[in-house]
Amino acid sequence: MEAGPPGSARPAEPGPCLSGQRGADHTASASLQSVAGTEPGRHPQAVAAVLPAGGCGERMGVPTPKQFCPILERPLISYTLQALERVCWIKDIVVAVTGENMEVMKSIIQKYQHKRISLVEAGVTRHRSIFNGLKALAEDQINSKLSKPEVVIIHDAVRPFVEEGVLLKVVTAAKEHGAAGAIRPLVSTVVSPSADGCLDYSLERARHRASEMPQAFLFDVIYEAYQQCSDYDLEFGTECLQLALKYCCTKAKLVEGSPDLWKVTYKRDLYAAESIIKERISQEICVVMDTEEDNKHVGHLLEEVLKSELNHVKVTSEALGHAGRHLQQIILDQCYNFVCVNVTTSDFQETQKLLSMLEESSLCILYPVVVVSVHFLDFKLVPPSQKMENLMQIREFAKEVKERNILLYGLLISYPQDDQKLQESLRQGAIIIASLIKERNSGLIGQLLIA
Template sequence: MQAGSEQLGSSCPCEPPAPFLYGAETAGTRPGMCVAAVLPAGGSGERMGGATPKQFCNILERPLISYTVQAFERVTWIRDIVVVVTEENLDLMKSIIQRYGHKRVTLVEGGVTRHRSIFNGLRAFAENMPLGFQLPKPEVVIIHDAVRPFVDEDILFKVATSAKECGAAGAIRPLVSTVIASSPDGCLEHSLERTRHRASEMPQAFVFDIIYQAYIQCSNYDLDYGTECLHLAQKYCNIKARLIEGSPDLWKVTYKRDLYATESIIKDSLLQQICIITDMKEDTVQVGFLLREVLKTQVKQVKGISSSLCKNVHHLQNMFTEQCFNFIGINDKDSNFLVTQQIVDILKSTSLAVLYPIVLISVHFIVSENMSFSSRVEELSGIRELANEAKKKNILVYGLLMDYTKDNLRLRETVTQGTTVIAALIKDRSPGLIGQILVV
């Protein structure tokens, strides 16, 4: 086997060196056993119809495979994550791991087929690599496609614990369409009764020794043309896998349209929480309260902070570590960008924007009886420079100009219109609108 293995830094003298192993975090023991994962990512993406393999296509400026790796990293009881890629994509995958700070990841060079790639991944736990490296052998190994980014801990736990009991387990889903067989002349030969059959999905899990022995015994034909790991465990080790009903989110990104669906799902998940930040001025606090009240009808969680930012930076930094990716900064009429600039500075000091683009909406006021909209917009033209600088750190800054009046009814109407704009900006996350002042 030729396994891509590069050592990163020094290792503990009592442990073998790790080829490109990021982090040394050990997992918890929720399933009561040692669990590892193998993610085959060697596909060429022919059905995607583009030059870039689908696992490296960008979703919100971030490669698809990074989302899948992140899903496994969230599961603390998975000790090691082996990602198998082709030789020509090893350097690309290394750069992805470094850029997005992935942990517990080891890279292995793939084979010419899916099964050969998985076999190479399993060998990382059972055989010395070219540099003398070998990962500790797990009791159970989970195999999952790198282009299925929405796997959650619940299904991983179910397949892992079922595999420990039965030797093998895998997720299944109901068939959407009836499966038919055609004869050599292109006519219908027979069809399967849809209610009696299921679609095999990922993740799948195995007692490590079982699936490894299955691959060792595997014929060249199976290695070159097979796709189903559960079948190998049954064929070569006489193991009947337990089948676990999976969720609709386990689908595989296969075609170009699937990338758009993936992006939409991620954007919806990012919309679930908004943090509104104001200073202590009466008008900003009032607008912040109204925004929070109206946004609660559209967003799962809305947090509000009213504070003197210069005195409470540490408090805000703590707020920014709670995985919120949407912020509204309400600026006083006389300060223009004070709140917005301080939010940007704090966000730059965190690692939030590494994984997802952060949206920051800079809210400003105009008292219509004192100043024209055009004059106020001209005053706020500096937001473009601020937004362009923030974009370099994956922070998307938009401007929103609102008519402020002491008439509570009119103010509520304005705020309600503003929330529609805010929700649209957060949902779309369009780089094309950054630095623009939108007026309500």
Template sequence: MKPGPRSRPAEPGICVSGSSGAGSAFPAFLPSGAGVEPGSRPGTVAAVLPAGGCGERMGVRTPKQFCRVLERPLISYTLQALERVCWIKDIVVAVTAENMEAMRSIIQRYRHKRISLAEAGATRHRSIFNGLKALAEDQPDVVIIHDAVRPFVEEDILLRVVTAAKEHGAAGAIRPLVSTVISPSADGCLEHSLDRAKHRASEMPQAFLFDVIYKAYQQCSDYDFEFGTECLQLALKYSHTKAKLVEGPPDLWKVTYKRDLLAARSVIKEKISQEICVVMNTKDEESAGHLLKEVLKKELNCVNVTSTVLDHTGGNVQKFPTDQCYSFICVNVVSSEFQETQKFLSTLEESGLPLLYPVVVVLVHCCDLTLAPLASKMESLMWIRSLAEDMKKRNVLLSGLLLNYSKDEQKLQESFQQGASIIAALVKERSSALAGQLLLA
């Protein structure tokens, strides 16, 4: 069966390793003992994501791959994980006809690249087969099959299964069994149990030489298509290819139930809270910004705290971090700096960071509260609330912090430590309910 025409991706996504390019092949930094001869050209790699499920086990009307985590569809996180690997040249998503337009909107909104769409079938295996048929005309050497609802896949495990597939024809990630597998009898009693130490759980990603898996699917029976779930078994049954099993990391779990959405949310929030950038208006190492940075480093010793300086001439920041940082602490913000703050927020928005994750911005104003009434100081920062409402629509969670810059050394230290605790909570929780709040330390 000859596949129909499909649109080709115009450009690659963000690249983690090596240089990018729509025709990028396998990475040059293969690990020793990976099964690829030095100087060989393992060829091109593509991926197929079956995304036609209806979320029956989750018990929600929205298919789980389209459920939102931190206001972003789950499948977008999985696509991002694959796009960041520049040697994956093409990603085919098999999606149902009724969700085709929604998938196109996700690709456009979140600026995904190298994505092609194929129509999903009635079952998982039929969806995978349709994805493979979409690649058949310009077939890759190796194809990765991965679940749309496994968003935490890293380049290392992708590289290992692809390398093993190149040598053995097929490979898949496995994990130790958490629970013992038992077989019940017809009357509901225990018949026998498996020795957990001798068995493993089959996970994703899996990888195959394209000819191996395509040949297997071409020979599948209707029973395989309707009731089968294991691609490695099809390669063994129809292509006589024994898959190499690769020990995978613990974060290959699949979002299946509602509680898994909460777990995914927690993992993502933890991941994007590991970097904090302190933005200040001076390089003076005795400034409040530098002092706050040092306190944050001590209070949050597991978080990387960096700093940058606001350029008032252009309203931008020097060396604006655009890759991993989603938390910004802007120090010494006063009402006279409203325009500079807006320019900073515009630069932040233009970077594209808020498209992918909610970005926390804390505007910190330091002043000695013994020299001026607290009420007047808080009043001068009320503009933050209205600005926060507007920024929330852009996925930027903005809040204000008034920090008591006392001349008393002990009180100053206590104020900075309390401020660091407040900042840590805002960064970790990323709660839209806290956006627009004016807090006091």
């Protein structure tokens, strides 16, 4: 068991109560008081979450249980923990893992600096794992930092994209109805086979829904249901909402969820999750240049071309000067992509300054950060061979910073006198930058690309 100090903010997050995800539901924080029930002295930790993570992932067709499969080198469950812990009103997150994965899970918590996590041993079925999680919250053990919550969220370790908005909705509904769960429209029609393997009947699709996660319950309701329920339920049941209905006569409120709630089940879902994560961290590029304020500065020209070529991406620029204060803010705001323009010197001075700042920050803990070191060169004035030495240099830098989860690439942009030709090489440079950011290909780090 371990739990971080209460209220400790994630270093890479903007603040303990903001989700840090673009498009997050900002009405969420406004209703927190009523949800979390934070009257002093009464239920100081009113909402907790239980995450069963004892599955073996047989449907994935890979030996690693799916919750531990890596996405951009980080295990899937860490993304789900990140999604829950950025919601500050969830006071405790209890994760149920099998004994054999206990050490793996501890090292994940340490490496990715997860907070407010407690570990319990998983049971042989999902229901038994959840029950173990609830027991840990129910028992006021002397050495436990956990206390009984008013409301408990139950979520899956393999649904990493859950948003604060839907968590708030199910918690609010659970306070009113005793139980609540997210649902989604059915993608396929559901049929029932008869004993001979033929169609017995098909369900009307519009009248049924897929039951997804998260779900939330008044703690006393779901804990009572688990204490009452039969071994058969614990072994073969799949639906917590059904237990609340059967043993506590609590009719769960069903809440429409977003498509993001889907469960990573098959190998194709891992591919999809990786692409979604890559897309999410590629929405902003910061062009870093020296203090030169001239609007005709080649860095500004590149910025303009990036803006027009990548119209779904936010492109900002920032100077390295002023002790880099603004740049610090951009790093805190979780921009994961930097284009560093080196003009005043022929070596990597600007890039090295940026790399030092990134290494000092905790930005790279959760996601690989892309840095493209851009160099301009008029091939007619400087022999390209001179640049080959730089090439060797960037390979060494790249190897070094890869250890810190920074993917460093070099980009040499031709700088002809002719304005039209310059525009063309800048455009070419923008395409290469976009490709590098989109793919985050660690096999190509340290390469010097030419535009």
